[in-house]
Amino acid sequence: MSFLKKLKEKFTTQSDSVTEKFKSGLSKTRNSFASKVNDLMKRYRKVDEEFFEELEEILISSDVGVHTVMDLIDELKDVARSRNIQDTNELKSAISEKLAEMLHKDDQDGHLNMQESGMTVILFVGVNGVGKTTSIGKLAYRFKNEGKKVLLAAGDTFRAGAIEQLEVWGERAGVDVIKHQQGSDPAAVIYDSVKAAKSRNVDVLLCDTAGRLQNKVNLMKELEKIKRVIEREVPGAPHEVLLVVDATTGQNAMSQAKIFGESTDVSGLILTKLDGTAKGGIVLAIRHELDIPVKFVGLGEKIDDLEPFDPDKFVYGLFAGLEEEAE
Known part of the structure; x- marks a missing residue:
């Protein structure tokens, strides 16, 4: 056969x-x-x-x-x-x-490195407009439905409206958001979020970060600082660094994956808006050429339309x- x-x-x-x-x-x-x-x-x-x-x-x-x-x-x-x-x-x-x-x-495809005991910390990276905040909200909803206690960290203090957008998704998913004012130090937000997550016995902490790429050096330094803060408070964390890319941008998504791959230890990929493009072949390009596991794919606009990636189903x-x- x-x-x-x-x-x-x-x-x-x-x-x-x-x-x-x-x-x-x-x-x-x-x-x-x-x-x-x-x-x-x-x-x-x-x-x-x-x-x-x-x-x-x-x-x-x-x-x-x-x-x-x-x-x-x-x-x-x-x-x-x-x-x-x-x-x-x-x-x-x-x-x-x-x-x-x-x-x-x-x-590794379709699987997250979840901790059997203690808290799992997941860091999200990616440029603005790719669906990063939306993906965090959808994952929060998924974890909540699995019976896990979830907390969101509004670490994107750079983009106007980013904190409010995350709060909207937090409300939809039924989870709390730890935030500071816009323009605050992202590492300070993440630090407070980790402390709050520990005190509340949270199972999963999902951390948003700023999505600017204009200066790779600043991006790298900021993400390294955030990761140091997390690791100091939770040894071995972050357990996943997920890069979110927009499938509709095709080869542009590949360029972003390369840049973030050089700047951070990306452990997996979330490919959004796969349902809105004829460029779904980008999954193969990123998986084959950059060797980054695809963890989740966005297959629709509903809150439950972010699915673990399955190569055979793809x-x-x-x-x-x-x-x-x-x-």
């Missing part, structure tokens, strides 16, 4: 709301990517160099990333040779299989309907 058919069988028989979210959330990327692949399969019945050249262009236009595409095409050529694949239809499953392999690098969502259309 082909890899695509296995995925289809697995997620059709085990269909759940999360699988459906991946399927609907990736519809724009799928409609762009899958329809082009289907068209390519119809026009080329034979696997040859021209076929691979067009496939390469389709993948690059889906923001899979040039280096990732080159590696993928090389691997597909090897598969075609080793399995003696002549018909392009037979290569469909190999494409999905190789994409899944690229995403299945380790078991590939299924990307290819759902491809076989039926092509057969």
Whole structure:
């Protein structure tokens, strides 16, 4: 049985709301990517160099990333040779299989480093406008629903309205926010938040930070200071440093991931607005080229639409309907 058919069988028989979210959330990327692949399969019945050249262009236009595409095409050529694949239809499953392999690098995707005893501290970084505050609110809601005691730290004291925005999300999620005035020292806010979290026996502390990139040196110094404050109060923390990027920006998200990766010890990625873009291939580029685990993806605007990243569900969502259309 082909890899695509296995995925289809697995997620059709085990269909759940999360699988459906991946399927609907990736519809724009799928409609762009899958329809082009289907068209390519119809026009080329034979696997040859021209076929691979067009496939390469389709993948690059889906923001899979040039280096990732080159590696993928090389691997597909090897598969075609080793399995003696002549018909392009037979290569469909190999494409999905190789994409899944690229995403299945380790078991860190979709999993957070939660402490079994004591408090888990998660630091959020990312430029303004990517959905950082929204992601914090949605994660707070998720943790609260899991029965955890959650506290938010309004560490973005730079952007006008950032503190108020976090408070709105805190109200929606039903959790408290520790804040100072706009323009305050972010490290002081985080320090007070950690102290408050300890005194309240909080399970999870979610810390917002400023999202400016104009000066990498200042950004790095500020984040290092915040991390020192956290580690001094909670040894081993922060347990996660999550970079939030906007999927709709495509390769721009890749640039941000590189800059923050150089400035901080990013442990994972939250990719927002995946449902609003045809550039979902950026997940593959970031995962393959920067080797940063994808922890969560935004698949809608509702408070419960931030889901743990599942490589198989992502590939299924990307290819759902491809076989039926092509057969």
